Amino acid sequence: MPEKLNKAFSGMKGIDNLDGGLPMPKAKSSIASRIFSGRYIYLMMLPGMAYFIVFKYAPMWMLGIAFQDYNPFVGMAGSSWVGLKHFISLFQDSYFFIMLRNTLMINILNLIFYFPVPIVLALLLNEVRHEKFKKINQTIFYFPHFLSWVIVASLTYFLLSVDVGAINKALSTMGMPTVSFLSNPKYFWIILTIQSIWKESGWGTIVFLAAIASVDMEQYEAAVIDGAGRFKRILCITLPAIMPTVITLLLLQLGNIASVGFEQVLLMSNPLVNSVAEVFDTYSYRIGIQQSNISFGTAVNIFKGLVGFAFVWTSNRAVKKLGFEGIY
Amino acid sequence: MLSRKTGMTVSDWAIYSAVAIVSLIGVLPFVYVLSISFTDPDAYMPFKFYFFPEQWSLKSYRYILSTNSFMNSLMSTAFITVAGTAINLAVTLPFAYGLTKRHVPGYRLIHTMVIITLFFSAGMIPTYLVVRNLGLLNSQWALILSAMTSAWDVVIISTFYQSIPPTLEEAARIDGCNDLGVFLKVALPLSMPVIATFTLFFAVRHWNTYFNALIYISDTKKWTLQLLVKQLVIDADASGVGQSSGNDAAPPQETLRMASVVLSMLPIMCVYPFLQKHFAKGVMIGSVKG
Incomplete structure (x- = not known):
């Protein structure tokens, strides 16, 4: 049978x-x-x-x-x-909380200042009717995404360094004192945030533009007949249409809270800003590869990987719970 | 409030100028770097603020292109980019296609193995040790092989292949094609936009490789451009970090540094406009859905 x-x-x-x-x-x-x-x-x-x-x-x-x-x-x-020896010394390491704080702060600043930019840019671009003007600007918006962090960091040095930075040169030409942007811990996080906005926010519009493109044009026509102005149309039609995408990306971004753009931080850090720049990946690199303390570096690696996995998995669950499609 | 000639309203003008200002912010750093790189190094005054060169010259470019270090890393990077992209395509496309065939025994296992790597990766040190154990340290192949494909690329391309109507493949099969033939004669020709997009992505990824090159390549003759530019620009500048502008400590060759940055972006700038029309379409295929 x-x-x-x-x-x-x-x-x-x-x-x-x-x-x-x-x-x-x-x-x-x-x-x-x-x-x-x-x-x-x-x-x-x-x-x-x-x-x-x-x-x-x-x-x-x-x-x-x-x-x-x-x-x-x-x-x-x-x-x-040796069992958990390296994990115990990681939790007792004086850098542990510094790294935790830096990781969180860099991500929170990104969420607050970077996250809304692509949405606003996409809404702006969508209102542009002149096709050629739109295409040209999109081409410019997307381009920085394709540059390496080395290039972006180099451009930052050319603009901000004390000796040769354009801003400091302009300041001293105007007779004002120069500012050491790159070696002052006060500015470090905000420089990272501005770099991320400059490099990625244009590219980030693609997802939202695609969501906007799927809106039925009849809705707009009906709204025009009902006397809705442009602002009203954005508020009542376009914005609700991209809301699922916004929420999905927000959750995924929250899921990535344990990771920081590692190359970016490594390139921008110097001994003077180490207290605000050190994150798990850079620490793991310095200890594990540069100082050949391989086991301890790997323990740092694992800790970050596990925390990251927990966040990514939870956020992905949340996205699916809400009925959207997750990252796979 | 329609202006008679253009049909633009006030809010149109506001939106257009906002967009234009954003683009300007995006472009300004390039204009600045370009214009200084074209300034005559002999006439360049380090403490003066320029926006446009007072004396145009190609000296910086000519000098950089005559140095061994730049030419070596240019050749090295070009090799990694060309070979790496070719291998990326040759590995990722068939793999992604195979991943659409759910009836093949072992599909579940393979699919799960790929998905797990989306969530969890071993990280830099174990990967470094594997590369070292394979004897790839200090070889460009370390960069090419360790980035042969990725779960993301596979998942996105595979979603695209799923959208090919089965009847097309069936027709080819009736004509006597095996799976390999179907892939080469049906799936591949249909995926040209995807191939264009991913060729750009792969090439850019290899061209921009920094960290892997930093840990895998120590021989300066095999350095990639990113390593060289980092040393020329950032290390040279960091040595001056902390000391406020001493009059005699002016870092030399600023025009050279900017010219090297421009040269290392040049290939991307050249290729980008031609592929740009493809990728917005290609990247949306199967990636994030609204």
């Missing part, structure tokens, strides 16, 4: 395959023959699989070294196990 059921089941699978995929397997296709008929698919996926195993899963296995005193000369097998 069970065998019959089984057969019926595999037969049904064969019928399923009609809409896409392989030539329909015979009703009695065994797992072996299904694997064989998928051989070209496996072939196509082989290099990608190899990548994920070697560069994503082998490192995950290597995470064990966070619980060891890793000695590079004897490898993971020969190093001694």
Whole structure:
């Protein structure tokens, strides 16, 4: 009896395959023959699989070294196990709360000052009727996204440095005292925020523009007939239309609260602003790779990874709960 | 309040000028850097504020392009970008296509393996150790192989392939194509906009690689442009951090530094306008839905 059921089941699978995929397997296709008929698919996926195993899963296995005193000369097998030693010293590290604070502050400033900018820009762009003007400005808006953080940091130095920065040159030309923007901890977070706005907010409009584009034009026409002005139309039609996107992105952004644009921080930090610049990734890099304290660096890595995972997972859940599509 | 000639209202003017001002803010840093890079280095006065060169010259560019360090890193970066992008496409496209075939045994396992890496990554140190154990340290292949594909790219491209009508593939299959043939003759030609978009993304990603190059490449002959620019601009400046502008401590060759920044953005600036019309479409395919 069970065998019959089984057969019926595999037969049904064969019928399923009609809409896409392989030539329909015979009703009695065994797992072996299904694997064989998928051989070209496996072939196509082989290099990608190899990548994920070697560069994503082998490192995950290597995470064990966070619980060891890793000695590079004897490898993971020969190093001694020390349990949670490195995690305990991370929590007792005087930098721990500094890093936590910096990570939170950089993200909160981003949420407050960066997050609304793409929405406003998208609403503005949407009101532009002149197609060519719109295209030109979109091209300019998107461009900084494609520059590296090295370039963005370089531009920042050219503008803000004490000796050669354009702003300080302008200040001293006007007879005012110069300001050391880059070495004063007071300015560090806000410089990061401005950089993020400059680099990414134009690119961020794409998602909102797409959401706006899906609004039915008839709604606007009806609103015009009802005598709604432009502002009213934005407020009552466009804004509600992009609200799901706004909420989704807000939640996803909250999910990313444990991570900070690592290259950006690394490039902008210098010894004088270290107290406001150090975050988990930069610390892990300095301790683990520069000072070769591999096990402790990995422990920092894991801690940040776990906290990050918890946030991302929760926010993704929340997005799905609200009925929107999450990140996958 | 319609102005007779253009049909623009007051609120139109306000919106257009707001957009134009935002664009101007975006462009100003480039204009500043470009104009100083074209200033004659001999006539350049470090403490004076310029916005437009008083004496135009190509000296800075000529000098930079004659140095070994710049040419080496240019060649190195070009190699990484070309080889890396080709490998990205060759690995990611078939993998993403395979991921749409849910009936193949093992689909669930492979799909889960990819999705997990969206949420959790081992981080820099274990990855660094794997690269070191593979003997790739100090080789450009470390940068190419360690960024061969990514879960994000796979998921987005795979969503696109799912939108191909099954009847098209069925037709090719009746003509005697196997899965590989269907991919090459049906799926690939249909995905040209996606390929254009991702070619740009991959190329830009390789061209802009900084941190991986920092930890994997120590031989200055194999340095990437980003490493070189960072050293020329930021390290040179950071050495002066803290000391307020001493008169004799003027950092030299500012025009050179700006010219090197311009040169390292140049390829992106050249390619970008041509691919721009594709990517807004391409990036929305399957990514975030409103």
